[in-house]
Amino acid sequence: MSGYLSAMKRTFQPKRLLRAKLAALLAAAALSGCVLSPQTIELNQSVALSPGQSPNRDALVRVVDQRSKSPDWIGHRGGRAPENSPLLVSESLDTLLTRRLQDSLRQLGFGQGPEPALKVQMDIDTFMYQCNEGVIVNQCGLEIELMVTVIKEQGRFSKPYRIRQSRELAVSPVQEYNQTWVNEALDSLWQHMFSDSELRRALGV
Known part of the structure; x- marks a missing residue:
């Protein structure tokens, strides 16, 4: 046995x-299988703004990225290793927002004129998209904070503008979803910013 x-x-x-x-x-x-692949999205370069009175001057534009991140990094997709699952933009964020800011000021009437040019600086203080870590990704958030400073002969005006959103999802968002969400949030913040009476008064429009 x-x-x-x-x-x-x-x-x-x-x-x-x-x-x-x-x-x-x-x-x-x-x-x-829970490590999500990186995604790259395109940002809108223009958003329609309400015109104002002509400022009769040009505007010198500067965008400064105050984040201690890679210039094309705007967050992560979460999952098991979020550091390996970034959400990126197609160019450096300051370059994209510089073109966007120039376009917006042209819409407001800035260009050639007899008055001395004013300076407009935009600081990117926060631009952060993030989803939860773990096997199941179903919660994502987005926060953008921009500081706008107008400098002219009469003095200086500065004001922060911020938007914060969160969403609960059934599955991890695909690239098209994230691109639409980020652009809608940025457009909303941008329109709020340039409809602000204090900023428009500082710009002279």
Whole structure:
């Protein structure tokens, strides 16, 4: 009987090892599937603004990225390793917002004129998209904060503008969803900013 039991041990022990190895492989495969791929989105370069009175002057524009991040990084998609799942823009963020700011000031009537040019600086204090970590990604948030400073011969005006949004989702958002969301939020903030009576008064429009 002892020999038979010994044979049973020799027969079943390899099966237990195989099952353990298979379980480990399946667990590793499941975890590796939770690392989300990077996404790159395009930002709108223009948003329609309400025109005002002509300022009869030009505007010198400067955008400064105050974040300690890569210039094209705007957040992460969450998941198991969020540091490997960034959300990026197609160019450096300050370059994109510089073009956008120039377009907005042209819409407001800035260009050639007899008055001395004023200076408009925009500081990117926060531009952060992030989703939850873990196997299931179903909560994402977006926060943008921009500081606008107008400098002219009469003095200086500065004011921060911020938007913060969060969403609960069934699955991790695809690239098109994130692109639409970020652009809608940025457009909303931009329109609020340039409809602000204090900023328009400082700009002279």
